[in-house]
Amino acid sequence: MAKWDQLTKAIGDLEEKKVMKILNKFVATNPSDKEVQEVIDACHKGMARVGDSFERGDYFVGDLIFSGEVLSEALDLLKPILKNDTSAKTGKILLGTVHGDLHDIGKNIFKSMASAAGFEVYDIGIDQSVGAFVNKVREVQPDIVGMSGVLTVALEAMKHTVDGLKEAGLRNDIKIILGGNPVTKEACQYIGGDAYTTNAAEGVRICRGWIK
Template identity: 45%
Template sequence: MLDKIFNLIVELEEDEAIGLAKKYIEEGGNPQKLLEACGNAMGEIGQRFEKGEYFLSELILAGDIFKSIMEFTLPKLKQGEVTKVGKMVLGTVHEDVHNIGKDIFKVFAEASGFEVIDIGIDTPPEKFVEAVKEHKPDIVGMSCLITAGVSSMKKTVDALREAGLRDKVKIIIGGGRVDEGVKEFAGADAWADDAAKGVRLCKELLGLEG
């Protein structure tokens, strides 16, 4: 069924894709596997966009389909009581409005015991600084899907350093546009391009078992 959902999303068959995804969840399907299939479909849609086969309107529709599926899938990931392991300020960086991956990572982190303060999308460095001053998190998470966001991440880390806060937090970056080189460039402590790995790394950064 997951292959079918993948294909329906890639072909932007909105109603059918959402309907089948709902059926999958109602029949006890694995929410993580469903999100993985949706994420893979987004990757394929991104490639079609790059090749000029899809346009911005298709990206927008794809985002809407994914958001509708997340509405009934993310609550399934939330378990009952979890032991609190730490606090995180999380946002998508300046100039980047993609929020789907950030929202998924947030739910994964909450399900593992992190209190997450979500400061939204297109977040300027000053807003990260203010949030760190106010909430005193253990971790700052930045999501970035576009090239323009890479320098925003560096500017954010620099702003935290200038405010004397860099050594008080661990910084993890995530999203489709990050890798080891970007981590080094931005001055972050860790990077992940999938939510489950991201949460494991967050725990490791705090000296907890991943």
């Protein structure tokens, strides 16, 4: 068994008290930055297990939200003891629900999981115009733009947003991931996205793959 498999398993099993017990004991050893980073990686592996459990139907939406809270608590404990900021954010994600759609549950779950996975997430909210996305991309210069929508009308809004980013000369500098039940492989190609998902855990995995 690898050194931190127990921690990975505890996060994957949503055992909050066990996770914090392991981490508090670890922090008390005055670990090196390398050791802290190893523990952070083990935490992220645990989160991947949560995502796998969700995909199998063993976990539900509430479990995903709780796992994000546990991981955030874990990282908040670890980051202050890093002497060098090797825990720097994985990357930047700009996130928003497109114009004409007011749904945000899926977006918020993805936001929670992406933040817990180390991403710096900028959430511009619901019913966001093309201009709102374009202006925020210019401002924060994200690595990834996530567009969410549940209504079928959101598909055209997503396409307009991607077209707007192209017209602004910003499209080539970012990856675009689309989320929501209406989004299919064909719709993603039509809209001009790089990937799509209806699963927050899978979405985070895709984003981590892009940054690596």
